[in-house]
Amino acid sequence: MIDYNTFDNKTAAYYTLGCKLNFAETSSIGKLLEERGIRRVRAGESADICVINTCSVTELADKKCRQAIRRIVRQHPEAFIVVTGCYAQLKPEDVADIPGVDLILGAEQKLDILYYLGDLHKKQHGEIVTTGSEDIRTFSPSCSKGDRTRYFLKVQDGCNYFCTYCTIPFARGRSRNGSIDSMVKQAEEVVRNGGKEIVLTGVNIGDFGHSTGETFFDLIKALDSVEGIERFRISSIEPNLLTDEIIDYVATSKRFAPHFHIPLQSGSDDVLKLMHRRYDTHLFAHKIERVKMVLPDAFIGIDLIVGVRGETEKLFEETYHFVNSLDVSQLHVFTYSERPNTQALKISHIVTSQEKHERCRKMLEISEQKLQEFYEKQQGKLRPVLFEHPKKGMPMHGFTDNYIRVEVPYDKNLVNKRCSVVLGDFNEAKDALKAEQILE
Structure with missing residues (x-):
């Protein structure tokens, strides 16, 4: 008691x-x-x-x-x-x-x-x-307000994939989720609290429904009908679970943003096999092409891990050229780290720290180039922006639906408000575009 x-x-x-x-x-x-x-x-x-x-x-x-x-x-x-x-x-x-x-x-x-x-x-x-991880079975609902204006709704937890480099299944247990009905109720609570943007989060959100007999596609259709939410964003989703059906739905939905984050991890099919990933580069390239076909202005971020065991110089070069060929907006690059009790430790070829650092640098250069090119292509376009609470004495910022960071002078009337803006030149820090014009 x-x-x-x-x-x-x-x-x-x-x-x-x-x-x-x-x-x-x-x-x-x-x-x-x-x-x-x-x-x-x-x-x-x-x-x-x-x-x-x-x-x-x-x-x-x-x-x-x-x-x-x-x-x-x-x-x-x-x-x-x-x-x-x-x-x-x-x-x-x-x-x-x-x-x-x-x-x-x-x-x-x-x-x-x-x-x-x-x-x-x-x-x-x-x-x-x-x-023990095998006894982690409870799904605990969670929804938080970020330090800006968006909320983060946990829709799924755990993972059944057991990639060779990863400890998440041991740390969080097997895949499980709440019901669609409970997710809709939490989104409606966000509306009552004045929230206008929700990011769907989880460990492997595309696997939603594993424990309730529902699907992630069913979930996004239900959430798209929640009145009062301006936009939903889908956080990281596995390429093999990002169906063409989901992509096409986002292209015509009322509230889902043209913004995808898709983990690639490696652009070499040999390395993907060593990782025990559930797709190859052909499938991944198809997903990028599909997104860009139905949503030409979509922001696409991808995850990469460099320096994993087994990634020879030749296989890294395959990744480098494959990633360079993709029409994506930004890379999140991680340096491989040895994790106890993972299957990756059985792979013989070890990449030196110096090589890892150099590979990371090369991929970050690609990321910077692709992000700048994406921003430049958006200049002059009209996009909706949801403005955030600024830090004291600083300009205001917000994000477009396709995740362009926008800067304007401080105006308290714009906080947590969605406006259409004409995107202009880069700001002084080169990390946002200025709004040439704000349309209420």
């Missing part, structure tokens, strides 16, 4: 590392604590509880998590420190050994945090409450 009186007049601080899915889940944890009278800590206050939601996608991410935990312990020496997220699930003993940590919650327990806080007394050593 929980003694909720323990939480009276307590404060909490929240720290999130990693993906948008983590941010959505941290937001849900915050709501749970707030409902029990635990308010968010104010600037300059010391918190009674600190919740740290961690990432473990790379070795660098693990290092950043350890550094963040130690820093937060120093900042809040009397606080009850709770660590959750992927790093906590994969390496709970490492987290428990960090002085000052009191509680480690696994993926199955993070949204049941109230049951594990106890009397909030500091521990001599971190208490671990986790389950």
Whole structure:
């Protein structure tokens, strides 16, 4: 039995590392604590509880998590420190050994945090409450407001793919999701809160429906009918799950933005086989061509991993030339990181750190070139922009439906408002286009 009186007049601080899915889940944890009278800590206050939601996608991410935990312990020496997220699930003993940590919650327990806080007394050593990845079965609904104006709606969690380089199935369990009805209700709640843009997030969102007998295509059709939302964006979706049916629907939908993020990971079929990816370059090229055929102005971002085991110089050159040939807008480039217990460790050819760095540099050059070309092609066009809350003393920014960042002078009347603008030249920082004209 929980003694909720323990939480009276307590404060909490929240720290999130990693993906948008983590941010959505941290937001849900915050709501749970707030409902029990635990308010968010104010600037300059010391918190009674600190919740740290961690990432473990790379070795660098693990290092950043350890550094963040130690820093937060120093900042809040009397606080009850709770660590959750992927790093906590994969390496709970490492987290428990960090002085000052009191509680480690696994993926199955993070949204049941109230049951594990106890009397909030500091521990001599971190208490671990986790389950094995095969026992992670609960889908915990989460929806968060970002630091701008858009919301992030978690529609799916976990993954059944087991790519050779990836630990996500061990950190988050198997693929599962909520119902379409529950997603529509959460979107309607966003409308009531004044939200106008929602990004659909998850680990493998195209696999939506695995646990409810529905489909991702059914989901987007249902969400497209939610009155009051100006636009939905589809976050990263596997190319083999991005059907032509989905692409064609987005092209004619009322609310889905012409914006796709599609993980490629490698442009070499040999490397894709080593990764255990479920497509080849022919299928990927077809998806890009299909998007551009029905949505010529669509923004397409792709993910790449360079320097994986088995990626010889010849195979990297295949990736380089394939990516260069694609009509995409931007690359998100990741350097391969060895992850414990992954099948990739059995592959013999190892790429040196120097080679990884050089390959990353080459792909980032392509990304910069493609992004500039995409922006230049959009100059002079009329696009809808949803403007965001600016930082104090700074110009306002917003994004077009096809993800062009737009800059205008500050105008409080434009915050969270969609306007049509004529896209002009680059701003001084070269990271946005100026609005030549704003049409209400």
